[in-house]
Amino acid sequence: MFRLSQTALRRAAAGRRRLPTAALQTRTYLGGAGEMRVSEETAKREQALWDRAQPKYDAIMDKHLRLPSAADEERALDVRRKRLVYRSKQRGWLEVDLLLGTWASENVPTLTVDELDQFERFVNLETIDIYNVLTLRTDVPEEMKGAEGGEKSLVERIQEWAKESPLGKADRERYVEVKTKNNLI
Numbered sequence: 001m002f003r004l005s006q007t008a009l010r011r012a013a014a015g016r017r018r019l020p021t022a023a024l025q026t027r028t029y030l031g032g033a034g035e036m037r038v039s040e041e042t043a044k045r046e047q048a049l050w051d052r053a054q055p056k057y058d059a060i061m062d063k064h065l066r067l068p069s070a071a072d073e074e075r076a077l078d079v080r081r082k083r084l085v086y087r088s089k090q091r092g093w094l095e096v097d098l099l100l101g102t103w104a105s106e107n108v109p110t111l112t113v114d115e116l117d118q119f120e121r122f123v124n125l126e127t128i129d130i131y132n133v134l135t136l137r138t139d140v141p142e143e144m145k146g147a148e149g150g151e152k153s154l155v156e157r158i159q160e161w162a163k164e165s166p167l168g169k170a171d172r173e174r175y176v177e178v179k180t181k182n183n184l185i
Contacts, residue, residue: 077116081108084119091127099134099162111154118144118154134162 038046085108089101100123111119122130122144132138133155146153152160178184 077113080116081111084108084116084123087123091130093127093131096127096131096134099165100130100158102165103158103161115154122155122158133159136163 085101085104088104088108089097091097091100104119108116108119122133125133125141129138129141133140136159140153140155140159144153144155146156
């Protein structure tokens with residue numbers, strides 16, 4: 001009876017060698033399950049499956065062990081930006097979707113990593129809280145405010161943008177005119 005330890009099996013797999021047929025015929029499993037004998041036909045079938053799966057296994061293992069490169073970090077940053085834009089547009093409230101989503105589409109691609117962190121903290125707030133900040137019903141939360149007399153924080157800049165944006169303004173006379181013209185009043 002030929003017995004190959006788990007370490008030897010891993011070394012054989014890492015070394016990209018074929019496992020000895022005898023090793024495939026008698027296996028020991030962890031957890032006290034004991035040994036298991038398999039036929040020569042089963043061993044050949046398993047070896048064929050391993051030979052077919054090994055290139056994909058090697059690619060996954062190489063990707064797993066490889067240190068992240070600048071391209072990987074840039075791709076991850078791009079994915080993060082796209083997710084933040086999506087989350088800004090899909091809040092569930094039309095008003096917040098329009099205001100925050102429009103701002104995000106225009107500005108998120110140019111934000112630095114620190115500004116992305118600030119924006120992500122803002123987007124993680126409840127939708128009602130975001131709405132109240134954007135519409136000036138409440139002030140910017142203390143932890144999201146800029147330094148006194150210094151540069152404005154990202155959230156304060158978003159609030160200022162919403163105040164100046166045509167999306168954030170409503171002209172009562174124009175509203176009545178449109179409603180009346182379209183027989184909606």
